[in-house]
Amino acid sequence: MGDQYTETSEGTFIKLADGTYNWYEKNFFNDEQSVEMTQLDGKEYVKVNNGENSESPWGESETLQTSLSDVLRSLFGINLVEADIDEVSVHTETDKTRYTITTTTNYPERIKSETLQALQKRLEALKQENTQKEFIQGMEAQIQLIEETQYLDNILTYEIDKEGFLTDFTYKATVSQKNGAYFNFITSTSITEYNLNDTSHLLPSIDD
Structure with a gap:
């Protein structure tokens, strides 16, 4: 809106x-x-x-x-192949290297299709579990919105640190909806810490 x-x-x-x-x-x-x-x-x-x-x-x-595969896929599962790439630029700094990739139109359409398939599967499972009606309706509305949306001008940016770890990923697109409205869609992921010696503070404590 x-x-x-x-x-x-x-x-x-x-x-x-x-x-x-x-x-x-x-x-x-x-x-x-x-x-x-x-x-x-x-x-x-x-x-x-x-x-x-x-x-x-x-x-x-x-x-x-x-x-876990769902969680990790959101970080690393870009599923990009050579045929999806229209242009690549590389920018090297002292502590990192940045790769900027402009995709073809095939990439967002394929990802959209895969996303819709996963959401439909999840929706059917929720219906079988007798999930609340309001939640079902919300997911159905989300699916319809994605079906009616086009993702244009897709740009993916990866940053690799000097130790060779992927630490930042950003996806940007211009989004066109059925009503003719356009807006920017941006998703960004950063890995702030890795290979820690002490991980005791990272998980919540669950009381029985």
Whole structure:
């Protein structure tokens, strides 16, 4: 509706000795509401804050709603192939190298299709679980909005630090909606810490 909308996530993932992961993620919606999720030793927990001191306690999910692959895919799963690339520029600084990629129109259409397939699958699962009607309607509206949206002028930027780690990723696009409105869509991810010796402070404590 012409207003700026911001969604921010922060979190961590920790690889355990047996090769599995524990992880934590907190999502902020326009700085008014937040949803926290964590997966500890194969169990997933959720906590919701609706603002105005309305915060739920941690509750265990009956089924795992989010797999680690879903979380990591949002960070690294760009799924970009050579045919998607229209132009590449490289800028090198003392402590990092920045790669800026302009994509062809095929890339956003393919990603849009894959996103819609995943959302439809999730929607069917929620219906089977008898999820609240309002939540179902919200997801259906989200799916319809994506179906009617075109993503134009797609630019991806990667920053690699001097140690060879991917530390920043940004995706920018001009978005065209069915009603003819245009706006900017930007998603950005930064990895602020990695390979820490002490990770005890990164995961929440869940009371039994």
